[in-house]
Amino acid sequence: MVNLTLRFVACCRAADLRISTAEVLDCVSQLDLIQPLDEEEFKLVLRSNFAKSRREQSRFDQMYHLFFHEMQKDLSKVTHDPDSEQARSVIDMLRTEESDDALGKALTDFMDGDPMAFVEEVHRIHTQEEQEARALRSNMSQLASRLQVMLRINRMKNKVLNFQGGNHAVIDKDNARRIADSLNEKLDNALDLLNNEPQPDNYSLREIKHHDVKYNTIGEIPFASLSQEEIEEVRDVIWKLVKKLEEIATLRFSVSNRGVIDIKKTLRRSGKYLGVPMEIIFKDRPLRKGKIVALCDVSGSVWSTARFMLNILYSLQECFSKIKSYIFVSDLAEVTDFFRDNDVNEAIEKIMNDAPVNYYVPTDYGMAFQHFRNRHMQELDKKTTLLIIGDARSNHMNPQDLILKSMRERCKRVIWLNPEQEKFWGSGDSEMRTYKSHCHEVRPCGNLNQLIDFIEDLII
Amino acid sequence: MHHEHFFSCPSVSDLIIFPVSIGLQFFVFSLFLKQGFGKDDHEKPYSGMSRIYGTTKKAGGKADMDFQSVQDVQEQLEAFSYIASKEISTVVFLAQATKKPILVEGPAGVGKTELAKSVAKCLGRDLIRMQCYEGLDESKALYEWEYAKQLLYTQMVKEKIHDVVSQSATLKEAVDQIAEHEDAFFSERFIQTRPLLTAIRSEEPVVLLIDEVDKSDPEFEAFLLELLSDFQVSIPEIGTIKAKTHPFVFLTSNNYRDMSDALKRRCIHLYIDYPAIETEVNIVKLKLPGMDENLLTKLVKMVARIRDLDLKKKPCISETLDWAKSLVILQIEDLSAEIVSETLNTICKHRSDYEVVRRNILKVVKD
Numbered sequence: 001m002v003n004l005t006l007r008f009v010a011c012c013r014a015a016d017l018r019i020s021t022a023e024v025l026d027c028v029s030q031l032d033l034i035q036p037l038d039e040e041e042f043k044l045v046l047r048s049n050f051a052k053s054r055r056e057q058s059r060f061d062q063m064y065h066l067f068f069h070e071m072q073k074d075l076s077k078v079t080h081d082p083d084s085e086q087a088r089s090v091i092d093m094l095r096t097e098e099s100d101d102a103l104g105k106a107l108t109d110f111m112d113g114d115p116m117a118f119v120e121e122v123h124r125i126h127t128q129e130e131q132e133a134r135a136l137r138s139n140m141s142q143l144a145s146r147l148q149v150m151l152r153i154n155r156m157k158n159k160v161l162n163f164q165g166g167n168h169a170v171i172d173k174d175n176a177r178r179i180a181d182s183l184n185e186k187l188d189n190a191l192d193l194l195n196n197e198p199q200p201d202n203y204s205l206r207e208i209k210h211h212d213v214k215y216n217t218i219g220e221i222p223f224a225s226l227s228q229e230e231i232e233e234v235r236d237v238i239w240k241l242v243k244k245l246e247e248i249a250t251l252r253f254s255v256s257n258r259g260v261i262d263i264k265k266t267l268r269r270s271g272k273y274l275g276v277p278m279e280i281i282f283k284d285r286p287l288r289k290g291k292i293v294a295l296c297d298v299s300g301s302v303w304s305t306a307r308f309m310l311n312i313l314y315s316l317q318e319c320f321s322k323i324k325s326y327i328f329v330s331d332l333a334e335v336t337d338f339f340r341d342n343d344v345n346e347a348i349e350k351i352m353n354d355a356p357v358n359y360y361v362p363t364d365y366g367m368a369f370q371h372f373r374n375r376h377m378q379e380l381d382k383k384t385t386l387l388i389i390g391d392a393r394s395n396h397m398n399p400q401d402l403i404l405k406s407m408r409e410r411c412k413r414v415i416w417l418n419p420e421q422e423k424f425w426g427s428g429d430s431e432m433r434t435y436k437s438h439c440h441e442v443r444p445c446g447n448l449n450q451l452i453d454f455i456e457d458l459i460i
Numbered sequence: 461m462h463h464e465h466f467f468s469c470p471s472v473s474d475l476i477i478f479p480v481s482i483g484l485q486f487f488v489f490s491l492f493l494k495q496g497f498g499k500d501d502h503e504k505p506y507s508g509m510s511r512i513y514g515t516t517k518k519a520g521g522k523a524d525m526d527f528q529s530v531q532d533v534q535e536q537l538e539a540f541s542y543i544a545s546k547e548i549s550t551v552v553f554l555a556q557a558t559k560k561p562i563l564v565e566g567p568a569g570v571g572k573t574e575l576a577k578s579v580a581k582c583l584g585r586d587l588i589r590m591q592c593y594e595g596l597d598e599s600k601a602l603y604e605w606e607y608a609k610q611l612l613y614t615q616m617v618k619e620k621i622h623d624v625v626s627q628s629a630t631l632k633e634a635v636d637q638i639a640e641h642e643d644a645f646f647s648e649r650f651i652q653t654r655p656l657l658t659a660i661r662s663e664e665p666v667v668l669l670i671d672e673v674d675k676s677d678p679e680f681e682a683f684l685l686e687l688l689s690d691f692q693v694s695i696p697e698i699g700t701i702k703a704k705t706h707p708f709v710f711l712t713s714n715n716y717r718d719m720s721d722a723l724k725r726r727c728i729h730l731y732i733d734y735p736a737i738e739t740e741v742n743i744v745k746l747k748l749p750g751m752d753e754n755l756l757t758k759l760v761k762m763v764a765r766i767r768d769l770d771l772k773k774k775p776c777i778s779e780t781l782d783w784a785k786s787l788v789i790l791q792i793e794d795l796s797a798e799i800v801s802e803t804l805n806t807i808c809k810h811r812s813d814y815e816v817v818r819r820n821i822l823k824v825v826k827d
Contacts, residue, residue, distance in 0.1 A: 020725055030554045034530065041530065044550045052724035054565050054715070054731045203567060203733075204715035209770050210812045260599070261607060382678040382717075412717050440717070 001036060002028055005046075007116075012050060012063050014120040016127075023049050043068075055200035062198045063119075070189045071113050087179045090163055094156060103152055111156075111186045122194050125149070129370060130398050142398055149194055153187050160184055199437045208443035209422055211453040219449035223304040223419065234308065234448055235345075241452060242315040245459050249319045289321035290412070293379050295372065297390030298327045298351075299363045305419040305445060306389045307348045312455055313387075314344045319459055324379050327351065328368035330361045334376070363393060365431065366400030373403050380410040385458075389417045389445070392425070392432040399431040404438045414438065417445035417454065526583070527553050533582075542571070542578035543735075543743050551730040552579060561688050561709035563673075563724060566732035568714055569776020573671055575732070576710040580667035585708065588662075589669045590655040592676035598683060599654070602693060606652045610645055646697045656687060657701070665705035673723075674713040681723055688726045735777065737764055743777060744784050751788055758795055759784060765824050766807065769816055775807040782806045797825045 005028060009019050027049040034041045043064060051060035091112050098104035106117035128142045164180035213219060218233050226234060262281045270277035294313060296306035306327070313323055324336050333356035338347040380386065386407060408414045416439045418425065418432060425432035436442055445451055527533045533549035544552070552575075555562045564572045580587035590601060614621070624641065625634040653661065659668040673681065687693055691703035711727060713719060735743065740760045744751065760780060767774045775783075783806045792799055801818055808814040817824060 018721060022725060026558065026560065026728075030558060033554060033557050034550065040546060041550055044547055045554065048551050048554070048728045048730060052563070052721075052727070052729045053718065055718075057731065207770075208772075210772070210816075212812075260604075263607065382720075409718065 001031060005031070008046070008063075008067050009050070011067055011116050011119055012060070014116050014123060015059060015063055016123055017050060017056060017059055017063070019050050054203055058198040058201050062193075062196075066115055066119075066189070066193065070186075071115060086175065087182065090160070090179060090183065093163075094159060097159070098152075098156065103149065107152060107156060107187075107190060110190050111183060118190060119193070121149070125194070126197050127402050129400060129403075130366060146194065150191065153191055157184060157187055160187070199434075202437045202439075205436065205439060206441040206443075208441070208453070211450045214449055214452055219452075220447055222446045223308060223448075224446075226304070235311070237448060237452075238308065238312055238315070241455065242312065245316060245455070246318060248460060289319065291322040291381070291384045292320050292324070292387060293384050293411070294323065294325045294387040294389065295332075295368070296325065296327050297329070297363060297365075297368075298355075298357070299329050299359065302389065302391050302419050303352075305417070305451075307352075308448075308451060309387075309389050309417065309445070310339075310348060311344055312451065314339050314347070316455070316459065321383075324376075326372065326376065327357060328371070329357050329359055330364040330367050331357050332368045332371040332375075333357045362395040362397075364397045365390065365392060365394040365435075366398045366403070369400055369403040369407070373406065377407070377410065380407060382410075382412055384411040386411045386414045387417065388414070388439075389419070391418055391420050391430065392416075392435055393429050394431050396429050399434050401431070401434045401438060404435055408438050408440075413440040415441040415443075417443060419446040420444065421446060527556050529553065536582040537578050540578045540581045541746050542574060543739055543746065544575070545735075545739070548575065548730065548732065551728055555728050556708060558728075559706045561711060561727045562730055563719070563727035564710060564712045564730045564732060565715060567734065567774065567776070569778055570732045570734055571777060572710075572712040572732055573669065576667060576669040576712075579708065579710075583665075583667065583708070585664065586662070586666045587669060588655050588659045588666050588707075589671060591671045592673050592680070594675060594677060596676050596680055601654050601656050601680065601683075603654055603657045603695060604652045605646075606650050610650050613650075614645070648698065651695075651698075657693065659707045660687070660691065660693060660701060660703045662707070663704060666707050668707040668709045670709065670711045672714060672716075673711045674716040674719065678720070681720055685722055685726065688723070734764075734767060734774075737761060740764075740777065740780060744781060747781055748784055748788060751784060752793065755787070755793065755795065756784065759787065762795065762800065762824050763807065766817055769820055769824075771808070771813045771816060772810045773813060779807045779809075795825065797821050800825055 005024065009024055012019055027045060030045050030049065031042070034045060036042050046064065047057065047060055051057045091108060094111070095105075095108045099108055102117070103121060106121050109116070110118040125142060125145045128145060130141055160180050160183045164176050215237065218230060218237065221230060223234075260283055262283045265281040266277050266279070269279045269281060272278075292313060294310065296302070296310065298306060310325060313320075313325070317323060323339075324334065325339065326332050326334050335347075335351050335356065338351050341347075342350060404414070416432075416435060420430070422444050424430065425436075432442075443450070443454060445454055527536065530546070530550050530553045533553045534544050534546070537544045537549065537552075551562060554560075564575065566572055576589075577587055621638065624637050628634040628637055651657070655668070659666050670684070673684070688709065691706055692700050694700045711723075734740075737757075737760055740763070741753075741757055744756055744760065745753075763775055763780045763783070783803065786803055786806050787795075790803070792803075801821060804814055804817055808817055
């Protein structure tokens with residue numbers, strides 16, 4: 001039992017489930033307390049120890065199914081059916097012919113009941129990053145690796161077919177077919193594993209779909225189609241909103257739960273009244289402020305939303321401990337300094353004019369995330385809210401959503417604001433569905449009413 | 461740290477040097493008013509943040525009863541009106557047997573807190589509950605020095621202090637002599653225990669519920685680590701306090717933010733989802749035995765359909781119960797579209813949700 005568990009743990013680790021030795025120890029000791037032959041209980045013990053959040057459970061379930069169901073025939077080697085000897089000889093044959101490289105070896109191991117090397121290979125392909133090409137961008141590297149595995153699986157299937165069609169002195173036709181079927185089934189499983197990457201169950205995702213209609217006409221016009229006059233009007237509304245929110249935040253600060261009594265100051269003040277402590281001083285507890293990191297897509301229509309968002313965020317600087325902002329199309333640049341040196345509206349104009357990024361390339365979210373991770377990951381900590389403003393239209397490039405996952409792991413919340421309305425998410429080249437599973441909150445934010453809703457939610 | 465201020469200020473010697481004892485009395489009195497000192501003892505240490513439940517001892521049983529098997533957990537919880545799935549009962553059984561905390565995750569209102577309460581009832585233990593929120597710190601969760609009591613005692617033993625220092629020739633000597641008695645003022649006597657310390661120091665084992673731990677700050681989460689792995693806490697002036705008995709710890713989370721790996725590693729994980737239709741029917745039946753079964757099944761199915769709509773807040777089990785109760789009170793026997801829209805405010809807590817359900821009423825009511 002212990003060995004079996006350890007092999008399963010190794011397999012889970014290959015699929016990027018983080019399992020510590022302490023958890024393995026706990027699990028093994030708990031297996032003594034239940035009836036391990038009751039599969040439901042057995043699975044529950046493993047799951048409650050190895051998948052420590054709902055998000056990891058889908059990955060765990062996939063591994064559990066693979067290891068204890070699809071591979072089960074090989075686990076129960078004690079039961080000796082007449083086919084197994086012959087099936088083994090076929091696998092041995094494949095092994096001698098195919099194990100000249102790591103992939104072939106991993107696949108033959110997989111057919112032989114040891115999925116670890118193949119799981120590792122699949123995980124490597126799923127997390128493969130694009131190389132930054134100088135001339136031509138592509139999303140080919142991951143697809144190429146995938147194709148290679150698929151071709152290899154096909155080749156092996158052909159070999160199994162040859163075996164089935166061949167003349168065998170000892171095996172009759174029926175047996176050969178059975179063996180071929182079971183081997184083909186294994187290869188299909190391998191293909192499934194490659195093609196069906198389980199998405200984490202993001203049950204706690206907040207999806208905001210409705211908004212209050214506060215301003216009838218101006219509030220409902222998409223930012224992208226505002227005329228110059230309307231832009232001014234929106235700015236006015238934003239300015240009023242900012243003042244209102246600042247007031248609320250200050251008020252909250254002054255009445256926020258006062259700290260404990262400050263004996264030092266109280267005794268000092270009492271000196272004025274012959275030692276009678278007439279005034280009792282309490283320590284103020286400073287309001288906890290969060291840090292904001294904003295990533296704004298500045299291509300095409302998204303910029304019209306991003307500019308208003310940046311306008312509001314920087315007007316409300318007082319309410320946050322720090323704001324860092326970045327813009328991206330494909331490469332990413334920090335624009336925090338623009339706001340430090342200029343007035344908010346001037347800064348926004350300047351960003352547009354002295355563009356620190358190249359606007360004339362197709363948007364590539366994956367590459368932008370990769371840049372952020374390589375250069376600015378240290379900006380994220382457990383008190384940071386990461387705001388991403390963009391339509392998630394990545395021109396069919398590799399979305400590299402696992403980088404977003406690692407960003408999520410470092411910060412407090414990830415909120416995605418999409419200027420497109422919800423019905424368009426996931427259509428065409430939109431990767432919103434993929435990214436959604438790594439966010440804490442997603443909401444459409446394409447007009448003033450939606451923006452106001454979001455800001456009030458963030459501050460109050 | 462607040463007590464450091466008290467410690468570093470020349471408070472004790474000051475008090476002696478201050479000639480005005482009336483002033484001090486007034487001070488102490490005003491502290492009573494501010495801190496509510498002298499109120500009922502049961503309310504004092506928790507000041508509205510958490511509560512302690514009275515022990516529900518089992519008739520004829522020992523105060524601390526253990527679960528014997530997974531089956532036993534399921535049966536005992538059901539006896540206290542909590543219908544537990546096999547998953548829940550297995551995890552509870554394992555946690556109790558291995559003395560590990562349980563991290564319960566799930567959407568709001570599926571019975572995470574209720575599970576802890578029911579387990580406390582089954583085991584006949586007290587439940588100590590600590591509600592987490594942003595800004596929760598050690599002085600609210602663990603302990604706080606009772607400044608008022610310290611000052612009051614200083615005042616009462618002033619004569620004695622006078623005796624101690626009367627023989628000393630210089631001021632320095634006087635301060636040294638008082639310093640020798642410092643321990644008297646920083647002892648466990650003057651500690652106001654907050655929920656975590658109460659749970660640890662309890663003579664009888666308790667159930668400790670740390671509710672909505674995802675709402676607390678990362679600092680507080682880090683602070684919990686020592687408590688959860690070794691069942692001990694460190695107080696700088698006194699030392700490390702080890703648990704006399706092992707509390708049964710539940711942590712609940714709505715996943716507002718992700719918990720750290722270190723915390724997750726110390727717990728057994730449990731995810732509770734919205735119950736299946738039959739389970740929910742059983743839950744309502746248990747709480748409202750008089751209700752007509754057909755109506756009940758229809759109602760639970762409707763709630764499940766409402767949960768599938770795009771709502772700000774999905775109705776939870778307690779809202780199903782509220783709705784069922786109101787139907788019983790109104791003596792309604794069949795659920796038509798009109799009746800559903802009239803009684804909808806028991807399950808829809810947002811105006812926009814109310815409108816969404818109204819718009820989809822035919823989809824909800826269909827058989």
